[in-house]
Amino acid sequence: MSSRAARLSVGARARTTRRRERPLASRVLPPLALVLALLGAWELYVVLSGVQRELLPAPHEVASAIWHGGAPLWRNFAVTAEEVLLGLGLALTVGFGLGVAMHLWPALRRAAYPLAVGSQAVPIPVIGVLLVFWWGFGIFPKLVVIALICFFPVLVTTVDALSGVEEDQLKLMRTLDASRWQAFRLAELPAALPAALSGARVALAVGVIGAFIAEVATPTTGTYPGLGRQIMTDVNLQAAQAYAGTVVLVAFALVCFHSLALVERRLAPWRGRPTGARQ
Amino acid sequence: MRAERLSHSYRDPRGGSVQALDAVSLEVRTGELLAVVGPSGCGKTTLLELICGLQEPDSGTLQAAPAVLMPQRDLLLPWLDALDNASLALRIAGASRPQARRSAHAMFAELGLDGFEKAAPAELSGGMRQRVAFLRTLLSGKPLLCLDEPFGALDAITRAEMQEWLAGALLREPRTVLLVTHDVEEAALLADAVVVLSPRPGRVLERLVLDRPRPRRRSDEQVLALRSRALEVLAGGSGR
Secondary structure, three states, X not given: OXXXXXXXXXXXXXXXXXXXXXXXXXXXXXXXXXXXXXXXXXXXXXXXXXXXXOOOOOHXXXXXXXXXXXXXXXXXXXXXXXXXXXXXXXXXXXHHHHHHHHHHOHXXXXXXXXXXXXXOOOOHHHHHHHHHHHHOOOOHHHHHHHHHHHHHHHHHHHHHHHHOOOHHHHHHHHHOOOOXXXXXXXXXXXXXXXXXXXXXXXXXXXXXXXXXXXXXXXXXXXXXXXXXXXXXXXXXXXXXXXXXXXXXXXXXXXXXXXXXXXXXXXXXXHHOOOOXXXX | OEEEEEXXXXXOOOOOEEEEEEEEEEEOOOOOEEEEEOXXXXXHHHHXXXXXOXXXXXXXXXXXXXXXXXOOOOOOOOXXXXXXXXXXXXXXXXXXXXXXXXXXXXXXXXHHHOXXXXXOHHHOOHHHHHHHHHHHHHXXXXXXXXXXXXXXXOOHHHXXXXXXXXXXXXXXXXXXXXXEEOOHHHHHHHOOEEEEEOOOOEOEEEEEEOOOOOOOOOOOHHXXXXXXXXXXXXXXXXXX
């Protein structure tokens, strides 16, 4: 309710609305402590229960697998990271573009929205073979799979932000003689862009799994097929390696999530802190 | 601006039809400030939207110079700073951002906003936001300003300050103004003539004229007299 408070405050001094940052230690320590506690419990469980190492490796073995991962781990990671980032870029472009188009042409919205929802229920392996038939064994069919999984949150947040622009705001633009295009560019687009980024942040969480599904669903000819395929190969015989790949993917998703939150804050400081990035 | 026997209805959310205005006739001469007072929901906002061409009347005739609306809420764009918001109309008219900022700056400073060019709307006080919104309206260059309860959302002290400020601003930048308000004192203080509307559907109950030149004070005899007359009319109109 700070804007209401601002409206009611008397006097001509500008107020600073930025919240004070919490000290670094209090933001980093709690998650770190939780992770360490979970790792400790995991290590204890493996040692005490005598579970087969092929089923569940101990954390120190996973750490060692990451440490000694070498080219297979990191080259495969580079392949997957490229897929995730490009796929997310494609999802952002398509989701945002489609969102804007649906907003400007309500008929398109009525026609295409149900299809967009339906697209989220398609089991990827069903279309994997077709994508490979169309675009071969390269990176592109994987980008299509990731974009198919990730465009939806971007689309929804974009459409919501555009239709969330108040009627009164648009009336104001009209009384200032703005054309439809000017009203869109000055009053709607700036509201929609950060919303699309929020959508991308949500999409990212599923995007990493999307890359995994993409790699499994569409075969590759290169030496390094990506971390997803590598994990599928390792999971039966070299569990520690499979877990190492998983840990790297999780860390990557976290870094991307927070980077996007940072970009969003830079682009749209008036929106306050993006949710989920609060610590 | 001359309106004759304007009537307008709108649909309520349940599909029924609500008559907002019933044969309202008004005239504002060039350079004059006409205040329209009436109880909440008497169709004041609808009247302004008709005059600004945002809606078409069901019946009646309207001759109006190009009019610009200053809505009840400031509706400043949060991603633009104060000077960008004030100069919005200039950019819509085709000026580049630096051009628009340069041309708006002189008046920005004149209206007491100097030093707040780069402030975000959320960093401004309520009174300052209204000033930025007023300047945005002024810079549209249209001869007729339609102000919809411009100070309705402000606290009493800030509202009093802003009323004096508006009187001063209009002395420096004379315009034809149609001011809609539910504050009878505000109308008596600022207007050349006051039109009192009935509760919905809005009808003109009385037109009162003030012949004391502006600026006026709250304690001026004419202001007090008009205020009590307008209140009498309003009380009679609502059937009490």
